[in-house]
Amino acid sequence: MLHVAEAARVSVATVSALLNGTATVSPELTQRIEQAIRDIGYKRNAIARSLKMGTTRTIGLTVPHITNPFFTDVVSVIQQAFDRAGYAVMLCCTDEDLNTQDEQIRLLLDRMVDGLIVARVGDGGILKGIVEDANVPVVLLDRLCEGVDTDAVVLDNRRAVFDAVTYLIHLGHRRIGYITGTSDISPMHDRMIGYREALQAAGLPVAEELVRSGNFHEVDGYNATMQLLSLHDRPSAIFSANNPMVIGTMKAIRDIGLSCPEDISVACFDDFPWSDVFVPQLTTVAQPVQAIGEQAANLLLDRLAGNRDAPPRRLVLKGRLMIRNSCRPLGAIAQSVSA
Amino acid sequence: MLHVAEAARVSVATVSALLNGTATVSPELTQRIEQAIRDIGYKRNAIARSLKMGTTRTIGLTVPHITNPFFTDVVSVIQQAFDRAGYAVMLCCTDEDLNTQDEQIRLLLDRMVDGLIVARVGDGGILKGIVEDANVPVVLLDRLCEGVDTDAVVLDNRRAVFDAVTYLIHLGHRRIGYITGTSDISPMHDRMIGYREALQAAGLPVAEELVRSGNFHEVDGYNATMQLLSLHDRPSAIFSANNPMVIGTMKAIRDIGLSCPEDISVACFDDFPWSDVFVPQLTTVAQPVQAIGEQAANLLLDRLAGNRDAPPRRLVLKGRLMIRNSCRPLGAIAQSVSA
DNA sequence: TGACAGATTCGAAACGTTTAGATTAGCGTT
DNA sequence: AACGCTAATCTAAACGTTTCGAATCTGTCA
Numbered sequence: 001m002l003h004v005a006e007a008a009r010v011s012v013a014t015v016s017a018l019l020n021g022t023a024t025v026s027p028e029l030t031q032r033i034e035q036a037i038r039d040i041g042y043k044r045n046a047i048a049r050s051l052k053m054g055t056t057r058t059i060g061l062t063v064p065h066i067t068n069p070f071f072t073d074v075v076s077v078i079q080q081a082f083d084r085a086g087y088a089v090m091l092c093c094t095d096e097d098l099n100t101q102d103e104q105i106r107l108l109l110d111r112m113v114d115g116l117i118v119a120r121v122g123d124g125g126i127l128k129g130i131v132e133d134a135n136v137p138v139v140l141l142d143r144l145c146e147g148v149d150t151d152a153v154v155l156d157n158r159r160a161v162f163d164a165v166t167y168l169i170h171l172g173h174r175r176i177g178y179i180t181g182t183s184d185i186s187p188m189h190d191r192m193i194g195y196r197e198a199l200q201a202a203g204l205p206v207a208e209e210l211v212r213s214g215n216f217h218e219v220d221g222y223n224a225t226m227q228l229l230s231l232h233d234r235p236s237a238i239f240s241a242n243n244p245m246v247i248g249t250m251k252a253i254r255d256i257g258l259s260c261p262e263d264i265s266v267a268c269f270d271d272f273p274w275s276d277v278f279v280p281q282l283t284t285v286a287q288p289v290q291a292i293g294e295q296a297a298n299l300l301l302d303r304l305a306g307n308r309d310a311p312p313r314r315l316v317l318k319g320r321l322m323i324r325n326s327c328r329p330l331g332a333i334a335q336s337v338s339a
Numbered sequence: 340m341l342h343v344a345e346a347a348r349v350s351v352a353t354v355s356a357l358l359n360g361t362a363t364v365s366p367e368l369t370q371r372i373e374q375a376i377r378d379i380g381y382k383r384n385a386i387a388r389s390l391k392m393g394t395t396r397t398i399g400l401t402v403p404h405i406t407n408p409f410f411t412d413v414v415s416v417i418q419q420a421f422d423r424a425g426y427a428v429m430l431c432c433t434d435e436d437l438n439t440q441d442e443q444i445r446l447l448l449d450r451m452v453d454g455l456i457v458a459r460v461g462d463g464g465i466l467k468g469i470v471e472d473a474n475v476p477v478v479l480l481d482r483l484c485e486g487v488d489t490d491a492v493v494l495d496n497r498r499a500v501f502d503a504v505t506y507l508i509h510l511g512h513r514r515i516g517y518i519t520g521t522s523d524i525s526p527m528h529d530r531m532i533g534y535r536e537a538l539q540a541a542g543l544p545v546a547e548e549l550v551r552s553g554n555f556h557e558v559d560g561y562n563a564t565m566q567l568l569s570l571h572d573r574p575s576a577i578f579s580a581n582n583p584m585v586i587g588t589m590k591a592i593r594d595i596g597l598s599c600p601e602d603i604s605v606a607c608f609d610d611f612p613w614s615d616v617f618v619p620q621l622t623t624v625a626q627p628v629q630a631i632g633e634q635a636a637n638l639l640l641d642r643l644a645g646n647r648d649a650p651p652r653r654l655v656l657k658g659r660l661m662i663r664n665s666c667r668p669l670g671a672i673a674q675s676v677s678a
Numbered sequence: 679t680g681a682c683a684g685a686t687t688c689g690a691a692a693c694g695t696t697t698a699g700a701t702t703a704g705c706g707t708t
Numbered sequence: 709a710a711c712g713c714t715a716a717t718c719t720a721a722a723c724g725t726t727t728c729g730a731a732t733c734t735g736t737c738a
Contacts, residue, residue, distance in 0.1 A: 001724065011688045016726060026686065046449040047389050048724035051693050056386065058429070058450065066405075066415050076405050079432055088446055090397070091430040093418055107427055110385040111397065218612060250616040273557060277589040278617030340694065350718045355696060365716065387694035390723050 001044070007036035019044060050112065059300065060108030062092040062101060063119045063141075064216065069243050069272045070287060071119065074141065077293025078117060085301055087114075096182070096216060098122030109136065115300045120145050123184050137303035141296050144186040144314075151299040153292055153315045157187045160285045160319030161194030161239070162201075164267055167283075167321060168237045169202045172330030173265065177228040177235035179221060179245055180213045188213075188241065191269070195239070210235055214245060221248025229256050229264070236330055237265035243272060246282070265327035281324035288317050340383070346375035358383060389451065398639065399447030401431040401440060402458045402480075403555065408582050408611045409626060410458065413480065416632025417456060424640055426453075435521070435555055437461030448475065454639045459484050462523050476642035480635050483525040483653075490638040492631050492654045496526045499624045499658030500533030500578070501540075503606055506622075506660060507576045508541045511669030512604065516567040516574035518560060518584055519552045527552075527580065530608070534578070549574055553584060560587025568595050568603070575669055576604035582611060585621070604666035620663035627656050 005012045010029055017023040018033050025033070036042070050056040059082060063071040079089050090113060092104035101118075102125045108116065109130070119141040120127060131138050131150045140152035168176050178195050181188045192211075199206050212227055214220025221240055225248060228235055240246035246268035253260050260266050260280050271286035295315050302310075344351045349368055356362040357372050364372070375381070389395040398421060402410040418428050429452060431443035440457075441464045447455065448469070458480040459466060470477050470489045479491035507515050517534050520527045531550075538545050551566055553559025560579055564587060567574055579585035585607035592599050599605050599619050610625035634654050641649075 012725080013688055013690095013727075014686085017687085020726080022727080023687085024685075029687085043449065045390075045451065045724050047386060047395065047451045048693090049726080051384075051386050051390050051695085051724080052726050054693080056450075066418070067408075067411055069406075072406055072411050075430075076432060079405070079430060083431065083443070083446075086446075088429045088431075088450055090427050091414075091418060092422065092427075093415060104422070107422075107425075110382065111395075111427055112384065112386045244612070247613050247616055250613075254616065273583070274586050274589075274613070274617075277586055277593065278613075278619070280617070351695080352697075352718060352720095353716085356717085359696080361697080363716075368717085384694055387723090388696080390693090390725085391695050391697090393723075 004036045008032040058088040059115045060113040061117045064096045070270045073289040074293045081297035094121045139300045153296045157190035158194040161191040162198045165198035173237040175235040177238040179224045179240045181216045181241045218244045218248040221245030222252045225249040225252035240268040243270045261328040280326040282326045283324045285319045343375045347371040397427040398454045399452040400456045403435045409609045412628040413632045420636035478639045492635045496529035497533040500530040501537045504537035512576040514574040516577040518563045518579045520580045557583045557587040560584030561591045564588040564591035579607040582609045600667040619665040621665045622663045624658045
C-alpha cells in the first residue's frame with residue numbers, strides 16, 4: 001500500500017479510504033490510485049488488516065472424520081455457506097481423539113479464527129473454557145457437550161432410532177442387534193435410549209448381549225457384527241450406528257456366509273447417495289445434512305454479525321426413515337406380505 | 340505479551356526470546372515470565388507473528404467437490420500431513436467452476452497462505468500468473484494444467500484406463516461405452532487416449548456414439564448412460580469416469596429395467612470402501628489416494644522448508660484395477676468360463 | 679474581506695509480534 | 709585498577725494495515 005501511495009503521490013490513508021470506501025476521495029486521486037494499483041499489481045495484505053481490525057474473517061471447523069459421508073456432506077454445506085459470506089474455513093479432523101481435538105482447537109485459536117464449529121469428540125477438554133471465555137463464538141454440531149452451554153444443531157436422535165427400531169419390530173423382528181459408537185457423546189446416548197424405548201414400547205426385553213459398541217470405524221462395525229452373529233441365539237436384524245460401521249456389518253455378514261436381507265436384516269444411521277443403487281438397497285435414517293450445515297453456519301454467522309449476547313440457541317432437527325429393502329418381514333407378517 | 344512483560348517486570352523482547360528460544364534467559368526471569376503467562380492466560384497472537392515473520396503456517400487447498408470420495412480421501416490425507424507439520428489447512432470447493440476457483444484462490448492468497456495445493460478446474464485462470472510470480476509455491480493435484488509448470492502429483496491415467504478397457508475386451512466385450520468428464524482437464528484427456536488405444540490395440544473401431552461426457556455429477560452419469568442404453572446397438576459394457584457418475588450409471592441401468600452384470604457390465608474410476616460390500620461388487624480403478632495425498636503434501640512441505648528453486652517435479656503414480664464382479668464374460672469366453 | 683462550513687487529504691499512532699543492535703553486569707586478566 | 713569478554717537484557721524499529729484528529733483547500737455568506 002505504501003508503494004501504491006507513493007506511485008499515486010497520495011498518502012496511505014487515502015489509499016485505505018478509497019479501498020474501504022470509508023471516506024470520499026476525489027475522482028482525480030481515485031483515478032491515480034486505481035492506476036497505481038493496476039501498475040503495481042497490489043493486493044491488500046489481509047494479515048495486517050486482521051491484526052489491526054481484530055477479525056480474520058476465517059472460521060475453524062473440526063469434525064471427527066471427514067471420510068464419514070455424513071461429515072463430508074455437512075462440511076461441504078458449511079464451507080459453501082461461509083464462502084458465500086466471504087469467510088475462509090480452516091478444516092481440522094480430530095480422529096475421534098480428545099487430545100487431537102484440543103490441539104486442533106488451540107491451533108485454530110492461535111490463528112485468531114472469528115468463530116468455531118465443532119463436532120466434538122470425547123468429553124470436556126478445552127472446549128468448555130473457550131465457551132466460557134466467550135471470546136470466540138462456538139457452535140456445536142451434531143453432538144452436544146455436557147456443561148457447555150452454547151449454540152448447537154443436533155438431530156432428534158432418540159426419536160430417529162425409536163422410529164427405525166419400531167419399524168423393525170413391526171416387520172416381526174424380536175431380537176434386534178444394536179451397534180453403537182462410543183457412549184460418551186450425546187447422539188450415541190440418545191440413540192441408545194431410542195432403542196430401549198422402542199423395545200419397551202413393544203413389550204420386548206432389552207437383551208444386553210445384543211448391544212455392542214465400537215469406535216465408529218469400519219473394523220469396529222465388522223467386529224461387533226461378528227460377535228452378534230456368533231451368538232447362540234443370533235439377532236434377525238441389526239441396526240448399525242453410522243456409515244463406516246454398516247460397511248463393516250455388511251462385510252461381516254458376507255464373510256460369515258450369510259446374506260442380507262434373507263438371513264439377516266440391516267438398517268443404519270446416515271443415508272448416502274448410493275444407498276439405493278446396489279443390492280440390497282439399504283434402509284437408513286437420513287439426516288437432513290443440508291439443513292444441519294446451513295443452520296450451523298447461520299447460527300455462527302449471526303453471532304459474527306454482532307449478535308453476541310443472545311442466549312444459547314439449540315436447534316433440533318428430525319431424521320427421516322428411508323425404507324428400502326435391506327430389512328425383510330419375519331414370521332406371520334412375512335407370510336401375509338408374500339401372500 | 341506486553342501485559343506478560345509488565346507482570347514479570349521484563350521487556351517484551353525477553354518474553355519473545357523465551358517463547359521462541361532465540362536467546363538464553365536466566366532461570367529467574369524464566370520463572371517469573373512463565374508465572375505471568377499462567378496468571379494472565381496469555382496466548383501468542385499468531386496473526387501479529389505472521390505479519391512480522393511473513394509466514395502464516397497455513398496452506399490453501401482447493402478441490403472441485405469434497406463430496407466426491409476420491410477428493411474426500413485425498414483431502415483427509417493432506418490435512419493429516421499438514422497437521423503433523425504444524426500447519427493449518429484452509430479448504431475450498433470450487434464446484435468445477437473456473438470463476439469460483441479464481442475467487443477462492445484470491446481469498447486464500449489474500450490471507451497470505453504459505454502454499455497452495457490445487458486440484459484445478461477449467462483452464463488457465465489466475466493460476467498461471469500465480470505460479471509465474473513464484474511468491475507462493477503451488478502443487479497441482481490430480482490434474483495438470485497447460486502452460487503451468489510447477490510441482491504436481493497425478494495418476495498415469497492413460498495406462499489405468501488402457502488396462503481397464505483391455506480387461507473388458509478380454510472378457511469379450513466389443514462395444515464399450517465410455518463416460519468421461521469435461522475434456523478440458525488433463526486426466527480426462529489422458530483417459531480418453533487410454534480408451535482409444537486399448538480399442539485400437541485390440542483392432543476394434545472407436546465408435547464415437549459410444550463416448551459421452553458430463554460434468555462429473557451423478558445426474559450427468561445418469562443422462563449419459565440413458566443415452567448409451569437407448570442406442571440401437573447398445574454397448575455391452577460401460578466405463579464411467581468417477582464415483583458420482585457411476586452412481587448415475589447404476590441408477591439409469593436400474594430405471595431402464597436392466598441389471599448389472601447380467602445385461603450390462605460396469606466398471607469405473609475410483610475405488611471406495613463399499614465397492615465390494617454390495618451386489619454387484621464394482622470393478623474399479625483404484626487410485627493410491629494415500630500416496631497421492633502424502634506426496635502432494637511432501638512436495639509442498641519441501642518447498643516450504645526452503646527448497647524454492649529446485650525445478651518443478653512431476654510425480655506420476657499407478658492406478659490399480661480392482662477386479663470384482665460387475666463385469667461379466669461375453670460370448671465364447673463366457674461359455675468357457677461357465678463350463 | 680473575513681470567518682465559517684464542508685469536502686478532501688494527510689500525519690501519525692496503534693494492532694502484537696520479532697529482531698538487530700545497544701546496554702548493562704559480572705568476572706577473569708594483566 | 710583498567711580492560712576486555714561473555715552472557716543477559718533491553719530499546720526501538722519494523723511488518724502493512726486502519727483510523728482519529730488535524731490540516732488544507734474551496735467556496736459561501738454575512
